[in-house]
Amino acid sequence: MKQPVTVLGLGAMGAALARAFLDAGHPTTIWNRTPGRAPELDQLGAVRADSVGQAVAASPLVVVCLLVDATVHQALDGVDVRGRTIVNLTNGTPEQARATAERFAGARYLDGGIMAVPEMIGGPAAFIFYSGPEAAFEEHRDALSALARPAYVGADPGLAALYDIALLSAMYGMFGGAEHALALITSERIPASAFTADFLLPWLTAMLGSLPQIADTLDNGAAPGAAGSNLAMQAAAYDNLIDAALAQGVDPMLLRPMGDLMKRAVAEGHGDEDSAVTVRLLSSAS
Numbered sequence: 464m465k466q467p468v469t470v471l472g473l474g475a476m477g478a479a480l481a482r483a484f485l486d487a488g489h490p491t492t493i494w495n496r497t498p499g500r501a502p503e504l505d506q507l508g509a510v511r512a513d514s515v516g517q518a519v520a521a522s523p524l525v526v527v528c529l530l531v532d533a534t535v536h537q538a539l540d541g542v543d544v545r546g547r548t549i550v551n552l553t554n555g556t557p558e559q560a561r562a563t564a565e566r567f568a569g570a571r572y573l574d575g576g577i578m579a580v581p582e583m584i585g586g587p588a589a590f591i592f593y594s595g596p597e598a599a600f601e602e603h604r605d606a607l608s609a610l611a612r613p614a615y616v617g618a619d620p621g622l623a624a625l626y627d628i629a630l631l632s633a634m635y636g637m638f639g640g641a642e643h644a645l646a647l648i649t650s651e652r653i654p655a656s657a658f659t660a661d662f663l664l665p666w667l668t669a670m671l672g673s674l675p676q677i678a679d680t681l682d683n684g685a686a687p688g689a690a691g692s693n694l695a696m697q698a699a700a701y702d703n704l705i706d707a708a709l710a711q712g713v714d715p716m717l718l719r720p721m722g723d724l725m726k727r728a729v730a731e732g733h734g735d736e737d738s739a740v741t742v743r744l745l746s747s748a749s
């Protein structure tokens with residue numbers, strides 16, 4: 464008999480999580496603010512609770528996947544969570560996660576960050592960060608493995624959100640660059656699909672290969688100078704990116720901050736270093 468689980472929230476992601484638990488054979492109780500959402504789960508054997516309190520009472524493991532942090536507090540306001548393990552997979556900040564952990568002090572609270580879109584849940588590429596009491600994570604590791612590869616990152620409940628937001632920030636920065644590239648290319652009516660397959664994806668993949676070197680510089684403090692692509696050279700060429708965008712009628716709003724940061728690094732005497740120095744400038748900004 465697999466461990467019974469409850470899923471609160473049956474949006475695109477919550478429904479995918481519930482489906483993965485059902486596929487793995489977990490007796491699954493579901494609840495959603497708007498009744499009747501994700502009707503396919505009923506055919507798969509889910510038990511639909513009439514109230515959030517009834518749903519929480521049904522299982523020792525309660526997975527919450529609502530829109531934002533405030534909705535978690537609204538939905539669970541006044542609900543008795545004592546004796547439950549609450550796993551909150553709703554997107555939020557580290558500070559929100561720590562505050563929510565205090566709010567659920569009567570329960571064991573794990574915060575999580577889902578690194579997947581709904582279609583990836585239950586598949587090999589999906590992973591989920593967890594943080595909070597390690598014993599609670601270990602007790603439920605098997606059940607949580609039905610959703611995605613679990614990655615426990617520490618006892619501080621804010622850590623999973625920090626990892627999550629770090630990866631989302633990297634993704635949005637990368638997409639911002641790619642979207643700008645596509646705006647340039649389509650400004651000349653060049654087909655976006657062929658450009659993406661033949662050049663954009665291979666180029667980004669190759670360039671991502673420089674990340675371990677930057678990370679090594681950050682970890683080990685050594686900044687021996689950039690091998691073949693120092694910051695002074697990059698900053699000098701960067702004006703061309705802005706000028707070309709303007710000439711093509713493309714707004715360079717996504718590119719400008721990166722150029723400003725590189726120029727600052729050069730002005731502060733780091734022209735012969737690699738991009739690790741810009742990480743340090745960002746970290747010291749606050």
Ligand code: FVH
Nearest residue numbers: 472473474475476477496497529530534538553554577580
């Ligand atoms: N979908 C994705 O690609 C991403 C992947 C990474 C993780 N995110 C986060 O997952 C959370 C849920 O996202 P979702 O895709 O399920 O979102 P929706 O389909 O919009 O469903 C939202 C659910 O939240 C319920 N809800 C909203 N407000 C309240 C409230 N005040 N009280 C109770 N429930 C509430 C909503 O219920 P209803 O509108 O059907 O009544 C849905 O169940 C999210 O944090 C993503 O950032 C997804």
